[in-house]
Amino acid sequence: MIKLESIEKVYRTEQVETVALSNINFAVDEGEFISVMGPSGSGKSTLLNVIGLLDEPTAGDLSLNGRPINSYADRYLARIRNEEVGFIFQSFHLIADLNVVDNVEIPLLYRRGLSGKERRAMALKALNRVGLSSRVRHFPSQLSGGQQQRVAVARAIVAQPHILLADEPTGNLDSQMGDEIMGIMQQLNEEGTTIVMVTHDQRLADHTGRTVRLFDGRQVQ
Ligand SMILES: Nc1ncnc2c1ncn2[C@@H]1O[C@H](COP(=O)(O)OP(=O)(O)O)[C@@H](O)[C@H]1O
Ligand SMILES: [Mg+2]
Structure with missing residues (x-):
């Protein structure tokens, strides 16, 4: 379902070259729930962005659903991303001016043929x-952190993606709210969604099928 072969990502500016990912090789089968761990700066977000087609690798091969991603022509990529992948971030990334239900509808605005x-x-x-049916007209600022993250999860799954990518989704939440988000993700996984979750929390990682560990952009055992 997700396959990475010899993936490299180098960020180059005039001054410095940062190797964010080096020789990354792993595959995630359909229906798996895996975690990614590693110290700050070890390339976890870069890895998720590469898998989610937000960032182009410098070298190597990525395929999603058996489809090699070798053309990074914008429109093609945007469509696959919109149809196959849902993203959840540590800091929710909700739009403050939109109410809850309008936030959740955002990914669908890019889908042709759907009526309002x-x-x-x-x-x-x-x-x-x-579990947020009673808050659909609220604005993000009127919700707790855990509720805001649940809105973000709803937005990530509204277009029914096969793959859910979560970058420290519980990082800004207390442990009870974090457990709620984890519980929702586990349910989604049981229903068939493939999940890759970055976390610093070993306790949460223990609930995933396996852990990919990064150090300095490299995979370690
Ligand atoms: N847009 C960028 N430009 C330059 N360097 C970057 C950029 N994004 C990330 N990096 C660098 O790549 C490395 C990995 O970053 P990141 O993937 O964000 O790590 P993590 O999520 O594990 O904390 C870091 O050294 C970071 O400074
Ligand atoms: Mg990160």
Whole structure:
């Protein structure tokens, strides 16, 4: 489902060259839930961004759903990303001016052939899925951190992606709220979503099928 072969990512500026990822090789099967751990700066976010087609590797091969990603032509990539991948971030990334249901509808705005009514129905279904049906008209600032992250999860799953990528999704939450988010992700995984989660929390990593560990951009055992 996700396959990385000899993936390298080098950030170059005029002054410095940073090797963010070096010789990364692993595969994630359909339906797996894996965690990625490593110290700050070890390349975890870069790895997730490469898998999620937000960032182009400098070298190596990536395939998603058996489809090699070798053309980084923008429109093609944006479509695969929109259809195959959902993202959750540590700091929620909700739009403050939009209410909850409008935030959740955002990924659907890029889908052709959906009416406003259909979009709304899909967003409400995703919000129900994360237990937020009673907060659909609230604005992000009116919600707790855990609720905001649940909105972000609803937004990530509203277009029913096969792959969910989560970058320290519980990093800004207390442990109870973090456990709630983890519980929702586990349910999504049981229903078939493939998940790659970056975490600093060994306790959460223990609940995933296996852990990929990074150090200085390299995979370690
Ligand atoms: N856009 C960028 N430009 C230059 N260097 C970057 C950029 N993004 C990340 N890096 C560098 O790549 C390395 C890995 O970063 P990152 O993937 O964010 O690590 P982590 O998520 O594990 O903390 C770091 O040394 C970081 O400074
Ligand atoms: Mg990071």
